[in-house]
Amino acid sequence: MISLISQTIVHKYRFKGKCRSIKFSPDGKHFAVCKENNVFIFKAPGPLSGNYNSFIMERVFHGAYDETTCLDWSFDSKILAVGSKDMATKLYPFEKCKNFRIYSLGNHTDGIVGCFFEKESYDLITISRNxxxxxxxxxxxSNELQPLKDPNPIKKKKTTNEDDEDDIDVTKSLEKTQAEAEAAFKNMHIKDLESNQKDASNKLFYKRIARHYLGDEARKDDREAVLTSAAYHKALKILVTGFSSGAFFIYETPDMNLVHSLSISDQKITSLALNSTGDWIAVGCSGIGQLLVWEWQSETHVMKQQGHSNAMSCVAYSGDGQLLATGGLDGKVKLWNVASGFCFVTFNEHSSAISDIVFSGNKKFVVSCSLDGTVRAYDVIRYRNFxxxxxxxxxxxxxxxxxxxxEFVASGAQDVFEIFLWSVKTGKLLEILSGHEGPVSSLAFSPNLTSTAMVSVSWDKTLKIWDAIEKGSAHETIELLADGQFVVFHPNGKEVxxxxxxxxxxxxxxxxAAQMVSIEGRNDLGSGRSETDLITAKKTLEAKSFTTLCYSADGEYLLAGGQSKNICIYNVKEALIVKKxxxxxxxxxxxxxxxxxxxxxxEFGNLALIEEREEREGGPVAINLPGVRNGDLSSRAIKPEVRVLSLQFSPTGQQWAAATTEGLLIYSLNSGLVFDPWDLQIGIxxxxxxxxxxxxxxxNALTMAIKINEAVLIQEAIETIPxxxxxxxxxxxxxxxxxxxxLIIASSLDSSRHLEFYLYWVEHVLNIHGSKISGQKNMPSLLALEKSLVRKYEQxxxxxxxxxxxxxxxxxxGRIRNEKRLKQEKMEVDSKDDESDFDELLNDDGDDDDVDLSKL
Structure with a gap:
């Protein structure tokens, strides 16, 4: 349960299994969850239910014989339809009713993929996998459902008194004659049959009125195609179905007339959704990480986003913090807009996995290196590999x-132990730096504009300092205590x-070359035991290390991540961990x-350590070979190991990004949600x-507002100043x-409409204090200001x-219409002139014999 206001997780509930579907009821008081062959109904916290406790389970239904796959609520939230893999759709009453218990709908020959109620009705549409x-x-x-505790029950029989009178009449008739007793008994039996028929007419029954086979269209191109997802718009009566072949079809119910069809990829469609008006269709393919929003009436793309089809391996921020570049094991380089979170360009020139990526200092191009033996530079403005x-x-x-x-690009190799230096302008190889005796794991140029120093670390337990641009292969070596994994420069360029x-x-x-600080961070990484590990997690921790580092924008903190699910942030001067x-x-x-x-x-040990072989030799083996990290991709099910592959701090100092097994994660400061005063005093x-x-x-008002550090108060204090x-x-x-x-002005520029007013503030601050804030310490605030100004400029x-x-x-x-009007007026004037000339000739005062007929 997530609060959208504070953007925090309020509560968690572990189902200890995979949840196939979750949906709120239309009245907002409950939500239902499908897990295994059960359906759990919880009270939804909020004003609609009057309950603010977290995850209070109200009911559980166990009617399905196999795993439940989909669910839907009726319009009045009284009935819940649940489809499952047992080829049946179960209907559950949320409240116990006299004329409705649990109802099952069959007639399908495969697992149910979707079930949908009609609008303002209990009519139902069910779709199976075939x-x-x-x-x-x-x-x-809906008004005929009879709750079990109804204050005004429907009278199914006349009255209890009348039944007693009938019994009395029967006893009297027995006293009189046998014939009259038989007649009374027959009358009472007829009354019971009539009441039972009346009860049967009020019970819930479903009748199948149509059956359609929607898989025939998809199987024309792919005979093995199966239906994987479905969505239904109740108001427009539009049904959308997605297939494993990557095609989706739009039908108009109840006649199932085909309206539109489109094939978007070769991967199966795992999720479909329609917007409230029914114009846009959202299509999700989890296999390639693709999200497509399609406007089916005009047949245009509203949005198309696709992540890396394989794991991300590296990440880099642009100089102003607005763009983010990522490289993946699929050989693609993607550029992302940090503000919107959308990928706007993809480069796929590499033919193998990308190992590292970096932005240029002038923010005009990005460079990536790959295991295919090439280093490529991409133009961020023209979107090309130049x-x-x-x-x-x-x-x-x-x-x-x-x-x-x-002007220069350097790249280290992992198989020849050399560093290559190229010129960006000419593309020529300038120098080959040799000296390492092991694979070069990381290198970095100095961020200082006056320095051309470069450092590199290798598995040969050395850190080498180069000045390759001026001195060539001459270098200084610092011995390390273990194999070097990663090296990064301090923002001031004096430390690594x-x-x-x-x-x-x-x-x-x-x-x-003196050692300044040493941080022992192995215990901070946190333990974690793999399924195939023969040793405990505590013992495994001794072999773990950090594989990526990054300094904060001001150089006071250091981010570290590696072969663990934890990312640690350290204070460099104190050599202490700040947060994990x-x-x-x-x-x-x-x-x-x-x-x-x-x-x-x-009793035989860990199941993950038991090899699964067929009778014939060469069958599938569950255990990976020693040293294999990415897993056996040919097996039916793989569990990737959780790792932090790359870390990067934003130049603005407001956020940092991490490329992990879970994807790209961005952590950001949100000062509006946390009370963080600065130099606070009693009277403020x-x-x-x-x-x-x-x-x-x-x-005084502005100074006190900055000390309290509340965004609303600061903005009020600034905007009231003349x-x-x-x-x-x-x-x-x-x-x-x-x-x-x-920093306050930079954040206010994004949210306020007083653009010119804040530009006056920026102008005066830079003119008066420009010489004092040009140092490295104030660089994050200047970059944040530049980012806000550039974003406003683009908007x-x-x-x-x-x-x-x-x-x-x-x-x-207007010009075209004016020309047409002038042309039309000119034509009208010419026609009038011709008519007037004709009239003058006819009405001439001279003799008729002198009239020139040629002029007529």
Missing amino acids: GQTCIWECTID KTFTSPRPVQFACVSIDSSA AVATLDGHITVFDIKT FEITQNRSLDGVDDFINRRKLT TPMAIKQAIREEDYL LKDIELIVSTIQEKFVERLL ISHLCNYNKYTLEFVANL
């Missing part, structure tokens, strides 16, 4: 970096942090739990701020408030372009 669709008609309406760097002999590149001037195989993070000074982030609790991944489930432990209160605003003491006083207040504000003021430029071309169209349309 495309068979049945339309059912209900015999009663440079391809290769080595004299085929190698597998493991890491890549760009210098601060964006190295992660080694023994779980340590060591910080070195570049100039003196758990990226997932998904138990379908391997290495999440610390202990093996006892259900998998038998919201009432004091409003009092200072009323007294026009704007500087335009003529902005320059004075900015010049008199203390220097320690300037960085925080820039306004789109609006201006739209207005510009609209005005041009209107102007051209």
